[in-house]
Structures are given as structure tokens and as C-alpha cells.
Amino acid sequence: MTEKSPQDNKHPEKPAQQPSTPESSAPKPTPPPAPAKPEEQVEKPPQPPELTLKVCAAISECKPYSAASDCPTVEVIPENLVKVLTALRDNQDFAFSMLMDHTAVDRIEDGKFELVYRLYSLTTLSMLLVSTKIPRDKPIIPTVSHLWDIAEWQEREVYDLFGVLYDNHPDLRRVFLEDDWVGFPLRKDYKDDFMLTLDIDSLRE
Amino acid sequence: MAVKISTLEERISVPAEGDNPLNTQEYFINMGPQHPATHGVLRLMLKLDGETVREVIPVLGYIHRGIEKIGEHQTYRQFVHLTDRCDYLSAMMNNWAVSLMVEKAMQTQLNDRIEYIRTIMAELERIQSHMLWWGVLGMDLGAFTPFLYGFRDREMITDIFEETIGCRLTMNYIQPGGLMDDIHPNFVKRVKDVIAYAKPKIDEYEELLSGNVIIQERLRNVGTITAEQATSLGVTGPVLRASGVALDLRRVAPYGAYGQVDFEVAVGSVGDCWDRYWVRVEEIRQSFRIIEQLIDNIPAGKTMLSKPAKKIILPEGSHYAQLETARGILGIYAVSDGKSENPVRIHMRSPNYHNVWSVDAMTRNARIGDLVANISSLDIVVPDIDR
Numbered sequence: 001m002t003e004k005s006p007q008d009n010k011h012p013e014k015p016a017q018q019p020s021t022p023e024s025s026a027p028k029p030t031p032p033p034a035p036a037k038p039e040e041q042v043e044k045p046p047q048p049p050e051l052t053l054k055v056c057a058a059i060s061e062c063k064p065y066s067a068a069s070d071c072p073t074v075e076v077i078p079e080n081l082v083k084v085l086t087a088l089r090d091n092q093d094f095a096f097s098m099l100m101d102h103t104a105v106d107r108i109e110d111g112k113f114e115l116v117y118r119l120y121s122l123t124t125l126s127m128l129l130v131s132t133k134i135p136r137d138k139p140i141i142p143t144v145s146h147l148w149d150i151a152e153w154q155e156r157e158v159y160d161l162f163g164v165l166y167d168n169h170p171d172l173r174r175v176f177l178e179d180d181w182v183g184f185p186l187r188k189d190y191k192d193d194f195m196l197t198l199d200i201d202s203l204r205e
Numbered sequence: 206m207a208v209k210i211s212t213l214e215e216r217i218s219v220p221a222e223g224d225n226p227l228n229t230q231e232y233f234i235n236m237g238p239q240h241p242a243t244h245g246v247l248r249l250m251l252k253l254d255g256e257t258v259r260e261v262i263p264v265l266g267y268i269h270r271g272i273e274k275i276g277e278h279q280t281y282r283q284f285v286h287l288t289d290r291c292d293y294l295s296a297m298m299n300n301w302a303v304s305l306m307v308e309k310a311m312q313t314q315l316n317d318r319i320e321y322i323r324t325i326m327a328e329l330e331r332i333q334s335h336m337l338w339w340g341v342l343g344m345d346l347g348a349f350t351p352f353l354y355g356f357r358d359r360e361m362i363t364d365i366f367e368e369t370i371g372c373r374l375t376m377n378y379i380q381p382g383g384l385m386d387d388i389h390p391n392f393v394k395r396v397k398d399v400i401a402y403a404k405p406k407i408d409e410y411e412e413l414l415s416g417n418v419i420i421q422e423r424l425r426n427v428g429t430i431t432a433e434q435a436t437s438l439g440v441t442g443p444v445l446r447a448s449g450v451a452l453d454l455r456r457v458a459p460y461g462a463y464g465q466v467d468f469e470v471a472v473g474s475v476g477d478c479w480d481r482y483w484v485r486v487e488e489i490r491q492s493f494r495i496i497e498q499l500i501d502n503i504p505a506g507k508t509m510l511s512k513p514a515k516k517i518i519l520p521e522g523s524h525y526a527q528l529e530t531a532r533g534i535l536g537i538y539a540v541s542d543g544k545s546e547n548p549v550r551i552h553m554r555s556p557n558y559h560n561v562w563s564v565d566a567m568t569r570n571a572r573i574g575d576l577v578a579n580i581s582s583l584d585i586v587v588p589d590i591d592r
Contacts, residue, residue, distance in 0.1 A: 068522025
């Protein structure tokens with residue numbers, strides 16, 4: 001536990017006096033009210049959000065996310081992941097002291113798993129998504145459970161459902177399914193004997 | 206690189222005893238999944254040294270239904286109906302989270318009537334959830350009366366839900382783009398009746414339980430987690446606020462009508478069971494306060510923006526929305542390909558899944574008796590953990 005403590009020197013001693021203006025919270029960059037026309041939604045602002053640029057300027061390993069996202073998002077390569085997340089946690093300008101969420105997306109068409117880490121800062125009340133892609137056939141990524149306690153169990157959930165292997169994880173085992181379960185259900189190509197497949201097109205005819 | 210995969214059996218194997226006959230041996234015992242104090246089907250493996258708990262290992266998955274996998278084959282409107290099977294005591298807030306995600310992605314602006322009714326409903330739900338928790342906490346600690354009181358008063362709120370929605374537990378009332386139906390003509394009057402009836406009851410609760418010396422002894426300085434631990438453990442909701450971190454999304458990132466009402470965020474200081482108790486009881490009061498400010502001013506307007514669109518196709522990319530349920534922050538993460546009405550991936554950031562692991566940090570080196578108080582003060586709903 002001792003190595004986990006230095007992150008919290010910025011912790012609010014008087015939490016009730018946190019900045020409470022909704023403007024300061026980046027998680028919800030409410031878009032300007034636009035009439036719900038599909039043509040207009042397709043247009044994306046070319047400039048990434050301010051926080052993304054700030055993070056990319058401070059940490060050279062990050063680059064802005066290439067795909068569309070409604071939250072400030074940076075992309076890193078798997079080798080730099082731990083370094084970047086450590087920097088984001090310990091950098092006093094960002095102070096992402098909470099790992100709000102960690103999950104994976106099966107990008108089967110690219111042959112990759114996309115791992116997303118959703119960081120939350122209690123001092124700036126901003127949210128940042130860190131995305132990294134690992135190959136589906138060799139899904140190994142270093143653990144970040146030494147940075148945030150909760151990562152240990154978030155990673156176990158991703159292992160259980162996607163089969164992503166976390167290197168140096170203290171206790172990597174299935175969390176929902178039984179230990180002898182074969183396969184990883186949230187993969188797009190998962191099949192088992194109990195699955196029902198419904199051919200909708202044949203029903204329509 | 207070889208990654209070691211372990212199993213539960215390996216995890217709970219105890220090394221062979223040494224030669225010294227005076228060595229005490231640590232051993233594992235099983236608690237649950239059918240234990241009355243574990244609130245459903247939560248199973249805990251306890252590593253014990255005599256009466257002292259050395260480690261708590263939650264064993265999950267007894268009601269894992271694969272809701273995220275099912276969601277990949279459903280539209281967003283259908284997925285709303287699954288969410289209130291997760292945290293059934295915050296059912297409408299779960300519906301709201303999905304609706305919020307869809308509306309944010311579609312850049313939909315709602316009218317004030319929808320926002321007001323949603324906020325009132327969510328606060329009523331929060332009150333009934335906390336009332337149930339209050340009764341169950343008393344029951345867990347050996348007092349039977351609170352259980353009856355909590356359920357009796359909660360019943361009046363579920364009756365209001367039944368009148369407007371037709372359901373008492375799994376409502377599906379809040380839908381993307383508005384509400385399932387308008388409120389019942391009696392709604393405003395009955396909510397006012399409930400406030401008049403139940404507000405004094407909170408003082409009665411406090412008289413009955415809070416000042417009781419046994420409750421104080423069982424809760425004070427039991428299961429303390431500091432703000433640093435709580436942040437690192439990713440707990441949210443009353444558990445985090447009891448440790449002194451004032452993170453309440455209703456305040457820091459207002460949604461619905463929360464930006465227009467005046468309320469205080471209850472924050473503890475020590476982070477023990479008593480603080481978690483106090484924060485929730487105070488939240489009931491604040492929820493009444495929010496409802497009182499809104500109930501007389503529900504504006505006129507439509508309760509559904511338009512005819513429900515047949516197809517909701519979110520723009521390509523990832524979308525996320527989060528809100529504060531009775532137990533903490535629920536986030537809905539959806540990835541859309543921009544072509545299909547089914548998401549490529551839908552993920553729930555469940556507050557209970559994140560909260561449950563802190564039971565180990567709370568209970569280490571405490572007695573078995575405190576474990577029950579700790580679980581109870583976490584206010585866990587197991588279907589939301591397992592999803």
C-alpha cells in the first residue's frame with residue numbers, strides 16, 4: 001500500500017469547497033443545442049478538446065484520439081501505457097486520482113482489442129479517456145493495479161469477459177464465470193453450446 | 206511473457222502448518238451466497254485467524270446474466286428495460302443513465318417538464334432506496350423494528366410509482382427522449398402527502414436508531430477507509446462522501462433539474478460505518494428538500510419529445526454519460542458504428558461492482574461481527590455487481 005499513497009497529496013482536505021461550477025467539469029462538454037438533423041451531427045469539430053491538447057503537450061507519448069469520442073481522449077501505444085498513466089496520476093496539473101472505469105472493446109475488423117481507461121480528477125473535476133490497442137491474437141498488457149487499487153478488479157472483469165491478459169497482475173482469475181469456463185463471452189466471435197442464434201431475415205419472410 | 210492465471214481453489218489454499226505446535230493457523234471459511242446478511246447472493250471467502258478477519262475475498266457471478274452481451278443485440282430503447290434489472294432499487298436512475306447517454310449523443314434538448322418529473326422520480330427512488338437500506342441495516346445489526354418501519358414508509362412511495370407507472374420495482378419509466386407516460390393526476394397531491402408523512406418519520410428513525418448506544422458502538426470507528434483509500438478503490442456515492450470527498454454528480458455536473466434546486470451534499474469526515482449511516486440519512490432529508498422545491502412548479506409541456514423514433518442510430522464513436530444513483534456513479538459507455546441501431550459495445554460502469562471490493566480494506570484485522578456492519582453500510586445490490 002505504501003507505494004500507492006503519494007498520489008493523494010492533492011486530495012481535498014476541505015472537499016465541500018471544491019469548485020462546483022458545471023463549467024469546470026470537462027466530463028460533460030455540452031454541445032450547443034443543434035436541431036436534430038442527421039446531416040449536422042455528422043460534422044465533427046476538427047479541433048480536439050482543450051484537455052486533450054494539454055495532455056498531449058505535457059506528455060509526449062500521447063496523441064489525440066483518431067476516432068470520434070464525446071470525451072477528451074488520448075491514444076497511447078501499449079508499451080507506454082503504464083508510463084503515461086503514472087504521469088497522468090502524479091502530474092499536479094491533471095491529478096487523475098480516480099480510475100473511474102476500465103473496459104475493452106472488441107475491434108474484430110482490425111484484429112485488435114481496444115482498452116479504455118477512464119480517469120477522473122477530483123481537483124479539476126475533469127475526465128480523460130486513455131485508449132490503447134493490443135492485437136487480438138496476443139492480448140497482453142501490463143497491469144496498472146499498482147497505480148489504483150480498483151484496477152485489480154476492473155482488469156479481472158476484462159480478463160474474464162475478453163481474455164485480455166494482464167502482466168504482473170497480483171491475482172488474475174475469472175470474476176463472474178467459473179474457473180473452468182472455456183472462452184471469453186464478450187468477444188465478438190464467441191460461441192458456445194448454449195447460445196441461441198436467431199436468423200431474423202428468415203423470420204421476416 | 207507468461208501470465209499466470211489463478212483459480213479460486215489456489216487462492217484459498219492454506220500453506221501447510223509449520224513444526225511449531227504453538228503456531229496458530231489461518232483458515233478460510235465460506236460466507237454466502239445464501240447468507241441473510243449478504244443481501245442477495247454475494248459470497249465471501251473469509252480468511253480468519255481465530256475471530257479476526259485477515260482477508261475478505263468476494264466471489265461473484267452467481268447471477269451474472271451477461272447484460273452487456275445481450276445489449277449488443279438490442280436497440281437502446283430495448284436496453285433501457287434491462288438496466289432496471291441491475292440495481293433494482295435505483296431502477297429509474299438506471300433508465301435515466303441510458304436515456305442521458307442517448308440524448309447526449311443525439312444532442313437532444315428536453316423540455317423542463319420532462320426534466321422536473323425525472324428529477325422528482327429519481328429523488329423519490331433515492332428516498333425509498335435509502336429507507337430500505339436503513340431498515341436492513343437495523344436488521345443486520347440485530348434490531349428488527351427498523352426493518353418494519355423502513356418497509357412501511359417505503360411502501361407509500363412505491364404506491365405512488367404504481368399509480369403513475371403501473372410497476373413498483375422495475376419501472377422503465379424514463380425513456381430516451383422523454384417519459385413513458387404523463388404523471389397521474391393524483392401524483393402531486395400524493396407526493397405532498399408522503400412528504401408531510403415521511404419527513405417527521407426521519408426524525409423518528411433517528412430517535413429510534415441513531416442515538417442507540419448499541420448502534421453507536423457497532424458503527425463508530427468500524428470499517429474506516431480514508432479519503433486516499435476510497436479514491437484509489439474507486440468507490441463512489443455515499444461511501445466516498447462518508448470518507449470526506451464531496452463528489453456528487455448532482456452538484457459537480459448537474460443533469461436534469463438539479464442545477465435549479467438548492468440542496469446540500471452530505472459529507473462525512475472519518476469514513477467509518479457511522480459516517481456512511483449519517484450521510485445516507487442526511488441524503489433522505491436533502492432529497493425531500495429537492496422534491497419540495499420542484500413539486501409545485503412542474504411546468505406544462507409534452508412528456509415525450511415527439512413520437513418515439515422507430516430507430517435510434519447513434520453517431521459513430523464512443524459515448525458516455527454518468528449520473529448519481531442511490532449507490533454511486535453509474536456510467537453507460539456505448540460504442541456505435543454509426544450504421545446499426547445496436548451498439549458495438551455497451552458497458553455499465555456499475556457503482557456496486559466498484560464499491561464491493563472496499564469490504565476487504567474495511568474489514569482487514571477487524572472482528573467477524575464488524576464484517577456484517579461493513580457490508581450493510583456499503584448498501585450493496587448484487588444484481589448490479591454481477592450484471
